[in-house]
Structure formats: C-alpha cells, structure tokens
Amino acid sequence: MVEQRPWFNVCCHLVLVLGIVLVALPVWVALMATTHANGDFGTGAPLWFGELGLSVFRNLFTSSTHMSSSAVPVSRMLLNSFIMAICITIGKLVISIMSAYAVVFFRFPCRMLAFWVIFFTLMLPVEVRIMPTFEVVSDLHMLNSFAGLTIPLIASATATFLFRQFFMTIPNELIEAARIDGAGPIKFFFDILLPLSRTNIAALFVITFIYGWNQYLWPLLITTDTHYYTIVLGIKQMLDVNDGVVEWNKIMATTIIAMLPPVLVVIAMQKAFVKGLVDSEK
Template identity: 70%
Template structure:
C-alpha cells in the first residue's frame, strides 16, 4: 500500500523545479545575451531580458564570420564538427563490432589476451598519449585535415567491451541454427548479429557522437587552419582576445549553436538509447 503524503509530493516537485531552474539558468543567460549588442556587456553586468539585435547577431555569426579572430562562419565550423563527430562515431562502432565479433566467435591463439590488451587501453586516453599521437599524425602529414581529426580517436575499448558482452548474451543455439542453415560468418554477422545489436549500436551512437562533438583538446592541437576549426574549440579562440573586448553576444550565439546537434541526437534516439542501456529487447 502506498501512502498519500502531500507534503512529500510537494517537496519532490519543488526539488525537481529547483534542479530544472539551476540547469536552465545558464542557457537562459546565453539566449538573452545573444540578442544584445556588444556594448551591453561593457559595464560588467549581464542583461536578463531580450534585446533587439537577435536576427542581426545570429545572422552575422552563422553566415559571415564568428568574430574575435575566427574568420569562418559558424555553419562551416558546425559542418567540421559534424564530420568529425560522425567519423569518430561510425569508425568506433565499426571497429568495435568487428573486433568483438572476432573475439567472441572466432577461435584463434591468444584471443583472450588480445581482448585484455584492448581493454587495458582504457587507462590510456588521448590526453595521456597526446604527444606521440601528435608526432605520428604530423609525420603522416595529416595536420589540418579531417583524417587527422578523426582517425586517432576511432579506436574504442569501451565499445568493444560492450559489444562483446552483447554477443556473449546471444544463445549458442542460435549460432548452431544459423550454421545448420548454411549461414557463413559474413551472413551470420549481417543477418543475425547486427539486427540483434541495433539498440546497443544506437546507445553507443549517442554516447560516441557527443564524445566526438565535444572534443576540444585534440582539434586545438592538430588544426591551425581556420577551415578545419571545430565549433567547440572555436569558442575558446573567441574568448582569447589580445586587444579589445570579448564579443560576448557572438560567443553566446556560438555556444547555443554548439548545444543543438547533441540535443537533437539525444532527443531523436531517446527510446533506442534507453533500450540499448537496459537491454530491453534481449
């Protein structure tokens, strides 16, 4: 029996509203600041209501240039970020699917050792190995290129581990049935494993896309050409002004635009994302 306690319901809703307000306040400040001229921030205070230059600020940042030393429009940097995020995401999923498939369903010497070597790389994130990785990329002439932005980041021990656990949960009778029906390794992979793993793929797609979109340190190091700037790293460059004031209205427009694609991916794939995390279809 569940007791009806109005005061507990009130406290719960009040806590939720407080949390929502706490999260939404910075977004509100950024949205309001994006509608004011640069001079509105000279006095050191932040306006809390909309100004009259929203269309001018957003149009200028999107289609002219981001400003503050960044000479390319935001839509172009969003395209760079999208290419980088999708390249990292698709690359991680493909490599992890194939490596997990090989480890689970193929019998070869030291396959368990291979898996643990992959798993140990979790202790070597890109920040730890950034100097040798940069040297390799530089020697291969991949600086200021999409290949240099994506290829060093596509290996994923986490995704390999999750796909391995997913494949190990598939009944052995299904494997035997596919073998009796004459399905080879390739057909078994595409016709059986991939459909059964679609929710896991969707969950990892969301996680990896946000990971790739929010990359800051690696693009900052391997790109010096404005044509390959990503959106997240450009925000830092817009704040690093040697002479003059920071154009906060343009920074806020760029910040809001940087939030939109990850939100769209999470909202659009929410159901598959939750199913992939809880294995609802297994």
C-alpha cells in the same frame, strides 16, 4: 503496494524543479545575451530579451566570425565539427562491433589476451598518451587534416566491451540454428547480430557523437589552419582578442548553435538510446 507520502512527493518535485533550473539557467542567460548589444554586459548578465532579437544569429551565417588573425564562417566550423563527430562515431562503431564479434564467436590463439589488451587501454585515454599520439600523427603528415582529427580517436575499448557483453548473451541455440540453415560468419553477422544490436548501436551512436562533437584539446593541438577549426575550438578562439572588444553576443550565439546538433541527435534517438542503456538483456 507503494505507500503514499505527499510530503516526500513534494520534496522530490522540488528537487527536480531545482535541477531543471540549474541546468536551464545558463542556457537561458546565453540565449538572452544574444539579443543584447555588447555595451549591455557591463552591469552583469542579462536575464530578459534585448533589442537585437535574432539578428546576431542571422549575422553569424551571413558574415564571417573573426577569430585571431583570420575569419572563419560559423557554418564552416559546424561542418568541420559534424565531419569529425560522424567519422569518429562510425569508426568507433564499426571497429568495436567487429572486434567484439571476433573475440566472442571465433576461436583463435590469444583471443582473450587481445581483448584484455584492448580493455586495458581504458587506463590510457588520449590525454595521457597525447604527446606520442601527436608525434605519430605529425610523422604521418596528418596535421591540419580530417584524418588527423578523427583516426586517433576512433578506437574505443568501452564500445568493444559493451558489444562483447551483449554478444555473450546470444543463445547458443540461435547460433546453431543459423549454422544449420547454412549461414556463414558474414551472413550471421549482417542478418542476425546487427538487427539484434540496434538498440546498443543507437545508444553508443549518441554517446560517441557527443564525444566527438565536444572534442577541444585534440583539435587545438593538431590544427593550425583555421579552415579545420571545429565549433568548440572556434568559441575559444573568439575569446582571444588582443585589441578590441569581446563580442559576447556573438560568442553566446555560437554557443547556442554548438549545442543544437547534440541535442537534436539525443531527441531523434531518445527511445532507442534509453532502451539500449536499460535493456534487461544486457
């Protein structure tokens, strides 16, 4: 029986409310900034609605957002970010689940060595190997292309490890039953393993989608053509104004828009995401 402690409950709720305020306050300030003219930012960040309303959002999608020496619509940057995020996500899931399947269910020489080589790449993130990766992408003529944006970020040791750990919990009786029923490796993979891995796939889909959507350093290095700018990179470029006024209301509006797709993905897959992270079978 849990002892009732009113003061402890009050303190927990206060901490929770404080955490919500700390997280939501920057978003609220950004939303309020979109409703004010640029001249209103001289006295500090606005905390209430201004006279512009939602007109800034409407202007972002009906005209071009000027960045540096060219103009790129926000809709184009959103499309680039979506293509990059979804390609990275699908690529990571496909490669990781197939490599984990091979390591767990097939017997071949040096299979564990292959797994540990994959696992050790966790110590070599993109930021560490960024120069040789850039040179390879450049030699393959993949600069300013979606292939260059996505392929170097597809491999994932973390997802491979998580799928391997889950596959190792599959009972041998299930494997033997599938073999007796005549299920070959491909049928076993598609008809048994994939349905059992739904929650794991959902959890990793959310994580990798957000990872791909928030990429900044890699697109900054390999894209010189503004037509391949992602939304995160575009926000940074909007701040680089040589002569003129920084349009804070447009920047804040673009920031709000950039936050919406990851939030919608988390909301849409919330149940499966949570279950995939806390499932007792893993």
